[in-house]
Amino acid sequence: MLTAAWIQTRPDHYAPFVAPRTVPNYCNMRILAQSSELDDIGINAIADILLKPAGLSLEIIYLDRSEGEEANVHHHGPMTAALASIRLLYRPYAIHVSAAACR
Numbered sequence: 001m002l003t004a005a006w007i008q009t010r011p012d013h014y015a016p017f018v019a020p021r022t023v024p025n026y027c028n029m030r031i032l033a034q035s036s037e038l039d040d041i042g043i044n045a046i047a048d049i050l051l052k053p054a055g056l057s058l059e060i061i062y063l064d065r066s067e068g069e070e071a072n073v074h075h076h077g078p079m080t081a082a083l084a085s086i087r088l089l090y091r092p093y094a095i096h097v098s099a100a101a102c103r
Contacts, residue, residue: 003038003046004031017041047076056084063091 004027007014011023018026018041031042038046047058058076066072 001032002049003042004028006045006049007031007041014041014045043076051076051086056086059085059087061087061089063089 007027008023014023014026021029026041030036030039043058043060051058060074060076062072062074064072
């Protein structure tokens with residue numbers, strides 16, 4: 001609710017990112033809806049609300065089963081040696097459908 005309120009009180013800033021939807025429609029469908037995950041717009045908004053004023057940055061470690069030895073890391077906020085960061089681990093939900101279910 002905090003994220004939706006933040007976005008809706010700054011419609012001029014967020015409107016270009018949610019087009020062709022309106023800001024209220026976007027918040028209802030993507031931020032306030034049950035069982036939905038924050039997308040990049042919502043993550044940046046929550047980082048602006050809570051983390052930036054506290055002098056924290058956010059790192060999201062994304063386990064998406066990409067090839068390689070390293071996980072993808074997405075940084076939100078300035079990354080400096082003196083700045084503390086919060087690290088979140090995100091593993092996308094994968095839907096597995098058996099061949100029998102497709103018939």
